[in-house]
Amino acid sequence: MDNKKFKILAIVDAVIIVALIVLMMVLKGNYNDQAQASVKEQVGAFQESANGVLQELWKSVDQNGMAWKLVYATITGDKTEKSFNAAVKAIEGDQAARFKQLSYVFTAAGIPPKVQNDINEKGGLADKFLLKDEGGVKEVACGKNCSISFTFAKGKLKATDYKALVELNMASNFKLEAPAEFHFE
Amino acid sequence: MNIKNIAIVLTVLLVAIAAMLLMQKGNYVDQATEHYNKTTQNTFKATSKIVEYVGNSIDVNKMVWALACEGIQTAKSSQDMAKLEAKYFPATKGSNSKVKMTRHFEASTFYFIDSKFDKVDTDKKTDVWFLNNLSSIDVSALLGLVTPAATAPSEEEEEYEE
Numbered sequence: 001m002d003n004k005k006f007k008i009l010a011i012v013d014a015v016i017i018v019a020l021i022v023l024m025m026v027l028k029g030n031y032n033d034q035a036q037a038s039v040k041e042q043v044g045a046f047q048e049s050a051n052g053v054l055q056e057l058w059k060s061v062d063q064n065g066m067a068w069k070l071v072y073a074t075i076t077g078d079k080t081e082k083s084f085n086a087a088v089k090a091i092e093g094d095q096a097a098r099f100k101q102l103s104y105v106f107t108a109a110g111i112p113p114k115v116q117n118d119i120n121e122k123g124g125l126a127d128k129f130l131l132k133d134e135g136g137v138k139e140v141a142c143g144k145n146c147s148i149s150f151t152f153a154k155g156k157l158k159a160t161d162y163k164a165l166v167e168l169n170m171a172s173n174f175k176l177e178a179p180a181e182f183h184f185e
Numbered sequence: 186m187n188i189k190n191i192a193i194v195l196t197v198l199l200v201a202i203a204a205m206l207l208m209q210k211g212n213y214v215d216q217a218t219e220h221y222n223k224t225t226q227n228t229f230k231a232t233s234k235i236v237e238y239v240g241n242s243i244d245v246n247k248m249v250w251a252l253a254c255e256g257i258q259t260a261k262s263s264q265d266m267a268k269l270e271a272k273y274f275p276a277t278k279g280s281n282s283k284v285k286m287t288r289h290f291e292a293s294t295f296y297f298i299d300s301k302f303d304k305v306d307t308d309k310k311t312d313v314w315f316l317n318n319l320s321s322i323d324v325s326a327l328l329g330l331v332t333p334a335a336t337a338p339s340e341e342e343e344e345y346e347e
Contacts, residue, residue, distance in 0.1 A: 171240025
């Protein structure tokens, strides 16, 4: 090749190099924004599902505490349907006592108050307790996949079945799926 | 440097920049993936630990509740309570207080109950005293109404291990 051709090649190279550098700078900004947005979105989605598990656990422990309190109040009380109904209302209505009892379980587990308050603020206490009240048979929630029953006949307690409370394996009901693979979108 | 050398250097530089451009996205993907994995793994571990620890806490809690519920329905004496304790917690024993006429059973510093009896009797065969006529069981600790550290029995308290 003669010098003229090398000159043309050098000029073309220089132009392409400048274009590539400009392209690189533009893409750098785009990739950076894209990476940040993707990470934020996918980390946020995973944290949301983790928070969901903790909020559900919180509600479940709340129901569990209420259920035990109700069982104890029922077997140590006058065993009438009227007292039972009053106890259900009183236990469910006393949100401060519920928080105290459930927070105690979390504190016993070594969970700091700040984390507990955070879970409570986001999810709140359980909104269901008495699940069924038909023909003297009352079913009460005692956590996720857990219910106990009380049977009344002519206003008097005939049977209490709280086996589910004793056999409950709380942790097995709350499994957080491992994070999915990251996708750069 | 003549034009030939300049052209060659620029061509090499062009190839290098093109290669860098192709690798640029990969670098961002790697960085983002690393940050994502680190953050989500931390959340995953922390959440799983909370579930596990609360599950363990509930496991002890439920057994003490079950003990209190069965005790208040079936037990009469501190000996009956001792048998129930052994059923639910084979490795842990409660202790009687003759002065207070109570039996303290502590599954953990957080979970314990105090059974209240009406009188002190003596076993005619063994000549060992025991508490009789169970009147109530204090489940305050299970209701979260106590501060664990303040409830441990004091050393001055009269105790009898059954």
